[in-house]
Amino acid sequence: MxxxxxxxxIxxxxxxxxxxxxxxxQERMERLTEPMKRAQGVTEQLxxxxxxxxxxxxxxxxLFAKEIMEKEIIFA
Structure with a gap:
């Protein structure tokens, strides 16, 4: 930014x-990553x-969440 x-x-x-x-x-990033983690099977067991x-x-x-954030916030 x-x-x-x-x-x-400024x-x-x-x-x-x-x-x-x-x-x-940061909270938005966490909300984005949680469903992605479930979809990718990222668990504590793994x-x-x-x-x-x-x-x-x-x-x-x-990385995928960061790309989304950059497109929505920084480059929008």
Whole structure:
């Protein structure tokens, strides 16, 4: 946001709402990833049985969620 939406970033920073905005963004990211994790079978059981597979699936989920967030928030 700092690079692509500079005016919005500065407005949030000056108005002391940047932290709230970032918290909301983090919560939104978590809400996005939860259904994706279920769909990909990312569970604590998988983590206990096969850590490497769990990490691979989690990385995929996070990357996909990040792409969605970037398109909706930063580049919208």
């Amino acid at each position: 700092k690079e692509y939406r500079r005016a919005t970033y 407005t949030l920073l000056i108005s002391s709402r940047l932290d709230d905005y970032l918290d909301d963004t 983590k206990a049985e096969n850590v490497l597979e769990w990490v691979q699936r989690m990385n995929n989920v996070r």
